[in-house]
Amino acid sequence: MSLFYICLTFIIKISYNKVYHKYTVSCRLMSGVILLKTCIAAMPSYTYVLKGEKLLKARGYPCEIRRNEKISKNGCGYSLYIYNDCKKAVEILEKYSVPYTISEYGGV
Amino acid sequence: MIINFDNAATTYPKPESVKKTALNAIEKFGGNAGRGGHALSMKTSEAVYSARETISEFFDAQPENVVFTLNCTHALNMAIQGIMSGGGHLIISGMEHNSSSRPAAELARNKKITLSIAQVYPDDRRTVESFRSLIHNDTKAVVCTLASNVTGQILPYREIAEICRKKNICFIADGAQACGIIDVKMSDGINILCTAGHKGLYGITGTGLLITDGKYKIKPIIQGGTGSSSSSLYQPEFLPDSLESGTLNITGAMTIKAGIEFINKIGREKIFSHEDKICRIFINSLSKNKDIIIYRNPESSYVPIVSFNIKGVMPEKTASILAQKGYCLRAGYHCSALAHMQLGTENGTVRFAPSVFSNENDALKLAEFVKNVTVSEKSKKSIEII
Numbered sequence: 001m002s003l004f005y006i007c008l009t010f011i012i013k014i015s016y017n018k019v020y021h022k023y024t025v026s027c028r029l030m031s032g033v034i035l036l037k038t039c040i041a042a043m044p045s046y047t048y049v050l051k052g053e054k055l056l057k058a059r060g061y062p063c064e065i066r067r068n069e070k071i072s073k074n075g076c077g078y079s080l081y082i083y084n085d086c087k088k089a090v091e092i093l094e095k096y097s098v099p100y101t102i103s104e105y106g107g108v
Numbered sequence: 109m110i111i112n113f114d115n116a117a118t119t120y121p122k123p124e125s126v127k128k129t130a131l132n133a134i135e136k137f138g139g140n141a142g143r144g145g146h147a148l149s150m151k152t153s154e155a156v157y158s159a160r161e162t163i164s165e166f167f168d169a170q171p172e173n174v175v176f177t178l179n180c181t182h183a184l185n186m187a188i189q190g191i192m193s194g195g196g197h198l199i200i201s202g203m204e205h206n207s208s209s210r211p212a213a214e215l216a217r218n219k220k221i222t223l224s225i226a227q228v229y230p231d232d233r234r235t236v237e238s239f240r241s242l243i244h245n246d247t248k249a250v251v252c253t254l255a256s257n258v259t260g261q262i263l264p265y266r267e268i269a270e271i272c273r274k275k276n277i278c279f280i281a282d283g284a285q286a287c288g289i290i291d292v293k294m295s296d297g298i299n300i301l302c303t304a305g306h307k308g309l310y311g312i313t314g315t316g317l318l319i320t321d322g323k324y325k326i327k328p329i330i331q332g333g334t335g336s337s338s339s340s341l342y343q344p345e346f347l348p349d350s351l352e353s354g355t356l357n358i359t360g361a362m363t364i365k366a367g368i369e370f371i372n373k374i375g376r377e378k379i380f381s382h383e384d385k386i387c388r389i390f391i392n393s394l395s396k397n398k399d400i401i402i403y404r405n406p407e408s409s410y411v412p413i414v415s416f417n418i419k420g421v422m423p424e425k426t427a428s429i430l431a432q433k434g435y436c437l438r439a440g441y442h443c444s445a446l447a448h449m450q451l452g453t454e455n456g457t458v459r460f461a462p463s464v465f466s467n468e469n470d471a472l473k474l475a476e477f478v479k480n481v482t483v484s485e486k487s488k489k490s491i492e493i494i
Contacts, residue, residue, distance in 0.1 A: 044336050044344065044346055044349070045142060045334070045335065045336035045344070045346065045349050046141065046153045046157075046335065046336075047142070047157060047160070047171070047172050047348060047349070048346075050153065050154060050157040051157070051171060051172060054161075065150065067144070067145020075336070075337055075339035075340065076335075076339075077336060077337075077338075078145070097170075
């Protein structure tokens with residue numbers, strides 16, 4: 001399982017109002033990379049990958065459909081990148097008869 | 109002026125939402141579903157999946173078990189030829205449309221199956237017994253229309269499905285005249301439901317559905333590109349891909365979703381009540397006329413379709429006279445040789461079939477005009493005799 005470390009960059013601005021003698025602090029997030037556990041579930045067709053995505057997202061599991069970069073032995077296809085607890089996510093897929101193959105665990 | 113009472117052939121007009129969906133589909137969903145990973149393809153794939161979801165909820169099925177076809181005939185051919193590919197005995201009802209009776213007859217003619225035709229009676233119990241008596245050890249499937257496209261008679265399909273379930277026989281239903289009108293669900297015992305997208309579901313022409321409960325494997329009759337398992341020379345074995353070769357009618361699929369949403373918004377029962385009331389008004393207006401035959405039996409229940417004839421007048425002539433006044437009704441055999449054989453209507457009938465957009469006023473005016481045609485044709489014959 002590959003992980004990304006959280007790296008957040010903020011711009012903090014402090015300004016002073018001479019009339020009212022007040023300081024104002026503002027903070028803005030510039031960039032960030034979120035720590036994720038990821039697994040990739042390859043599915044036989046777009047119908048199943050869409051079904052899988054809807055099931056997982058409805059249950060709070062962020063995921064993303066991607067076209068497979070590598071042609072597998074089954075040909076071209078789609079995978080669901082699951083950014084959460086993979087074990088629980090695949091339990092959901094199995095419960096709703098969504099066929100999948102975990103092609104790899106890995107980061108984006 | 110056109111007043112369409114031929115909605116059993118295809119519903120017209122279509123709801124505004126369906127028309128807008130068709131235009132939107134052409135303008136914004138121009139990718140090919142399930143092929144490619146770019147935004148256009150994925151957006152279109154999601155739209156098609158969304159249609160599957162709406163359809164599966166409507167019929168109490170799973171989205172992946174919804175197969176888009178060209179029409180109900182295509183769906184029935186896939187079901188009948190797919191299930192009977194290994195041979196065996198098939199039973200069809202005596203009211204079947206040619207879309208089921210022809211593929212069945214062709215398989216029997218080529219000695220690939222044996223075929224029996226179950227008589228349909230006004231009394232449901234007799235119809236059920238008629239099916240039961242034909243079942244034997246080799247019976248593999250039963251094909252039954254849920255409602256006749258000629259008379260509108262609703263067959264006792266739940267009871268027939270139950271017999272099939274107990275005997276492990278595949279029950280294939282033709283829902284073309286029933287879906288969107290009466291409450292049809294896979295949980296009625298239907299193993300394979302075939303229906304048109306363009307009739308009671310208000311989608312555009314060129315659409316149909318085959319919905320399966322997954323219990324019986326349907327051997328594909330067409331092989332081709334499915335966007336999946338593409339390195340294999342063989343058709344995928346999983347649904348819906350195994351039965352969906354080639355590019356789908358994506359616009360059509362989206363309009364079926366829009367049509368079902370339209371039905372759900374109004375209420376299917378409300379639509380049935382409206383159309384049924386129009387049929388009753390039409391029948392009541394004609395029933396006292398001894399020269400008009402209405403093919404309905406008080407023992408049976410019906411979807412909103414009425415077949416009738418004017419005594420001594422060819423049905424095609426009746427329809428032609430009505431057409432001159434802008435009334436669109438279909439006459440003849442309605443592609444149902446078996447049904448007309450059973451009715452004994454050797455020249456066919458004239459069929460009245462309203463839709464949700466029909467109104468009582470037009471039905472009454474049509475009925476009055478039919479009565480006038482009766483009188484004028486009768487007087488013409490009197491003059492001829494003289």
